[in-house]
Amino acid sequence: MSWLAMTTVGMPPGSVVLPTFTFNGPLVTVDDHHQFGLELGRTFKSTINERFAAKKSDIEYLQFLARRTPDLYQAFLDLHESVYPEYVAELRGMSDGSGEPFETIFLQNIVLEFSDCASDQSEPPIIGLSCTDFMMCPPAPAACAVAHNEDNDVTDLNRTAFVTARMGNGGPTWNAYTYLGELPSGAFAFNDAGFGFTLNWVGPSQPQCPGLGRGFLSRAILGATSIEAAIKIVTDPRGGAGHNYQLLWFGDESPRIVNVEAAPFGVHAVRPISAPFFHANSYLTLQIPQEFDNSTLHREARAAQLLPSIAAATPAEAPDALLAAIGDQKDVPYPIFHDDVSHQKGDLSDWTIASAIFDLRTRTLRVYAGNPSTREGRVLANLTLPFARR
Known part of the structure; x- marks a missing residue:
């Protein structure tokens, strides 16, 4: 195909x-x-x-x-x-x-x-403060796109792959950026039903024990044929922790982006996206006890400075404005984009494993190695997003 x-x-x-x-x-x-x-x-x-x-x-x-x-x-x-x-x-x-x-x-x-x-109180749990999204989807002809930084530990660099498989019983074929040794996809993905997603870690203070893992829920939505079907899956009341989802619809001429914040026990909030919006590693809509670090606070503060320039961009300029935002390194200790350059300057956070932009009006997904806002950024994958199968 x-x-x-x-x-x-x-x-x-x-x-x-x-x-x-x-x-x-x-x-x-x-x-x-x-x-x-x-x-x-x-x-x-x-x-x-x-x-x-x-x-x-x-x-x-x-x-x-x-x-x-x-x-x-x-x-x-x-x-x-x-x-x-x-x-x-x-x-x-x-x-x-x-x-x-x-x-x-x-x-x-x-x-x-x-x-x-x-873990008990004397043993801090393993946490995954990572990933950043800038997004917008006003009415046409404005751009409708999500730019995503897939951030994680240095041990994950160059240990990922694009994985493709076909669901049985008439289900969709999906394509998922995958951490090797894990279920597809704990990062971003799309299918030929016209559905896609990106993910961000969030840290609710009260987990459900035992509860369904986020990786299992994101694996399940690879087969989703609508945003509504995906919301039902990711808000399962048996969920063990929380996650932030950018759910994407490009199956027809009316693309949509919906931001979902999910927490344990099925608690969730749904935000349809129109004006430029930023999400990283804290709950912005749900008002629940949560944990996050300085990186999140710094990225949110920097994003507030960048969103007006995205809003002012023309439809043709907007995708580049989104890429410039996820490539930003002005905040030296806690930049939005993490690489050798940022760490040499004093970056105190993790590493950007890859960057991606889903442009839902031009029906493309581009995946980058290196900073997508500079000449160092290289396109690893250039994919066409399909209309929903009839």
């Missing part, structure tokens, strides 16, 4: 190229899902092993928590096998294909939820 064709644009010799993986069979039975995970694990065995080795301290801490709270670990596993057995099968397949123990794979896919629940 031509809309899945990936091109590299302006890539010099030796540059990073984003790997791809396509599962040829439809995902119908649990065995199909296991085979998908098996092939994904085999294909990227060395990268998964390298990524998990680099995360050794976190993984050993999770294993310690699991040994100390075996009943809690089993409760998490039982819940996920009950609600999403096909996705647990994918993780078992990844384990078989990569050689990593299933417990290690499973814990990595519920890392924040499990550590939130299993």
